Amino acid sequence: MQPRFITIKSALLDDIAAGRLQPGAQVASENQLATRFGVSRMTARRAISELVTEGILARTQGVGTFVADSRPMASMLTVRGIQEEIRARGHKHHCELLCHDQRVAENGVAQWMGVDENTPLFYTELTHFDNDLAVQLEYRWVNPSWVPEYIHQDFSLTTPNEYLSKQAPLTEADHVVEAVLPSAAQAAALGVSASLPCLQIHRRTFSHLGVISVATLIHPGDRYRLGDHLNFTQSPNKETS
Template sequence: MASTPPLYQQIQQHLLDKIHSGEWQSNHQIPPEEQLARDFGVSRMTANKAIRDLVQKGYLTRQPGLGTFVTDRKAESSLVEVYNIAEEVRSRGHRHSSEVLIREVIEADDEVALRLGVRLGSRVFHTLIIHLENEVPIQLESRFVNPRWVPDYLETDFTRHTPNEVLVAACPITDVEHIVEAVLPDAQAAESLAIDMESPCLSMIRRTWSGEQLISYARLLHPGSRYKLRSSLHLQAS
């Protein structure tokens, strides 16, 4: 027989259920410790531990004199790292899934040829994939891959493995280039991301190299209301 979770974990699960269901949105003020202690028939110390742990995990934030609030936990990616979006989502305790919209071989047009460093009209692989976090779209990934370096790319089951995983396994990534800008989605992108065409988005152009070889060019589109980008830099003291 399964053991009953400790009381503080029961309180935590209650709070997380409210957050994950969307009933409590970002910046929502949660009930005070005294009320939680009364509702669950526990000591204030137990309620305090439940809240404190969720603060440490980034779900809640305390504001002295005001109370405790739900944190803005937008999906977050690093600007200086090549990340696996599935691992990123799972690191937040959420479920990653994906929908493959396009899987094809195309002839490189002017833009793709320039970005991918191939001749105009060259044969390249293209995929268009929606990445979801707890069933909510957070990224539309349009990726072009040089088949010379990743010949089995299109044979991948992208519902089980992300393009990032495939590229890293085939060619260790040594260099990355990011270009980020704010854009409005076109009709297809808005439909794929379940947003309207007036919703601001973050667009990231990413190119990845393995040694001297340019492996991949991707256009990553994120709903601005669900995503943020982070950058950190360590500077040596002079």
């Protein structure tokens, strides 16, 4: 049996994922939740507290608890797979595989990879969905030398990102972020207008062996944003009143 506060968290996440709780909507108060689930207020409170620190809910003393504006916000400092981000927000993730084959690299990818221009590379193309809404179009080139089994994976179950991070732990990455207009094909794949600005992330990931993969990620601008909190103090700072 799982802990009760987990049960309550799941129930709230379900409500949010199913749309029964829209962003901005007020969540039942701690006492109401306690009564509904037959637990003490402190237990209900713990469920809410964790969702608050996860950024899914927001509280105001004297007012109540509300569903936070849940437009996905990813970090630029950590390279998290999109499926991880979506699940962390309590949403449902699935993806559709558009391509999965071996081919010679296109326009400059070979250079980025540091391989010969005629080297065949693994290539996958897929669309990621957050609660059935397309949020990422992923074009990925993978160096077959380092992960030869990549081509035989079933990416309807596990995403390329998940697979790669298990096979070859990430040591370095670089990425470039820009605002672009999607091509007609990209707009169609994402189900958005071709005039909708998109965030395009070009990301190259390294393991200790070398460049593992080069990916281009396209996100509709109204469904995705990147965010970070930076701390420049050497030692963790203490709260002083």
